[in-house]
Amino acid sequence: MLLARMLREYPAHVRADMQQYYGLNIEHMGVGYSMRHAADLIAMLPSQSRTFTAVDGRNAWNSGEYLLAEAVDSLHLLVWANTKDAQKNRNRPKPLIRPGATLAAQGSLGMTTDEYETALMKPRKEV
Numbered sequence: 001m002l003l004a005r006m007l008r009e010y011p012a013h014v015r016a017d018m019q020q021y022y023g024l025n026i027e028h029m030g031v032g033y034s035m036r037h038a039a040d041l042i043a044m045l046p047s048q049s050r051t052f053t054a055v056d057g058r059n060a061w062n063s064g065e066y067l068l069a070e071a072v073d074s075l076h077l078l079v080w081a082n083t084k085d086a087q088k089n090r091n092r093p094k095p096l097i098r099p100g101a102t103l104a105a106q107g108s109l110g111m112t113t114d115e116y117e118t119a120l121m122k123p124r125k126e127v
Helices: 002-009 011-022 035-043 050-055 063-081 113-121
Strands: none
Touching: 002 011, 002 035, 011 035, 011 050
């Protein structure tokens, strides 16, 4: 099931990951190795593989990289806190953009897509 889904949705990613991580050509599946073997290998790909990064962009970073981003964000906030801008609560530093983050989570949008659609569906007053 996983194998079929991954091959259907992310064929190039699976092909490259199978070659890079296992040295196997996906074209030899069923001849040089079984489909079950390929499915097991795909399920065990590292979370930062092309395939799993395509499934969820947050997989592009490991926990260490997320911790480093948090440290940088905290340092920027600490430096900013000692400025005149901080006293007036302006020019607050923006956090680093994380992989797979939505625009709303990055603070670029005032509302989510669902909130926007709901707002558009509300009755409007005639002008």
